[in-house]
Amino acid sequence: MTFSLQGQTVAVLGGSSGIGLAVARGALAAGASTWIAGRDPQRLAAAVAATPGLRSAALDIGDGPALAAFFERIGGLDHLVVTAGASIGAAPLGELDLAGAAREALDVKLLGSLRAAQQALPWLRPGGSIGFTSGMLARKPTPNALVKTVINAGLEAAVRQLARELAPRLRVYAVSPGPVDTPGWSFPDAASRAEKFRQLGAGLPLGYTATAEETAAAYLFAMGARGLTGAVLDLDSGATLG
DSSP states (O other): OOOOOTTOEEEEETTTSHHHHHHHHHHHHTTOEEEEEESOHHHHHHHHHHSTTOEEEEOOTTOHHHHHHHHHHHOSEEEEEEOOOOOOOOOOGGGOOTTTHHHHHIIIIIHHHHHHHHHHGGGEEEEEEEEEEOOGGGTSOOTTOHHHHHHHHHHHHHHHHHHHHHTTTEEEEEEEEOOOOOTTSOOSSHHHHHHHHHHHHHTSTTSSOOOHHHHHHHHHHHHHOTTOOSEEEEESTTGGGO
């Protein structure tokens, strides 16, 4: 059966690059009216220029009124996907900046995802879906990654809670990626980047790291899978297997 989102509307927050942009491109190719949003106007403009048909809006996921205005501008919505991430370095508990960097990361990814869902709720049509982005750290303890672990685990708990709370009107799910080569990673040159992902892939059961496009396929599947809710889709090349 051919996958189609014809006649539907999809919004991707964090959609200017990486996994989010790959999701948006996939939704557009499947026939959806597709919006992307993010904080960087230049990245958004570049994404729209490279993918005719996408529509965009610059906003901060921490700004509730801006989110409300964005969804009002779109009008009816069928699928919301949140891939916006938070940047925080590795640190042991004793060195965590709980009042600064940790609080900001929580507000962007965990509370930001919930804030986006809350503001989109009045505009989401029955039968639609909300997709969050967690990560393998939710279920794979890793030294010095407490804040990311808490954020991702919190999102996965929210998926189960909201899937029950919003049923039968809406479905809720999360995709949990492993390492993915996206612009969020910074390297001095292409060779360093390639070597890092070769090393990361070598340590995974499948021996490679998934691309943004391969990861995006999980969100697109979830949009069309009417019986799927309350689930976390692992697309991590087996990282959580140990």
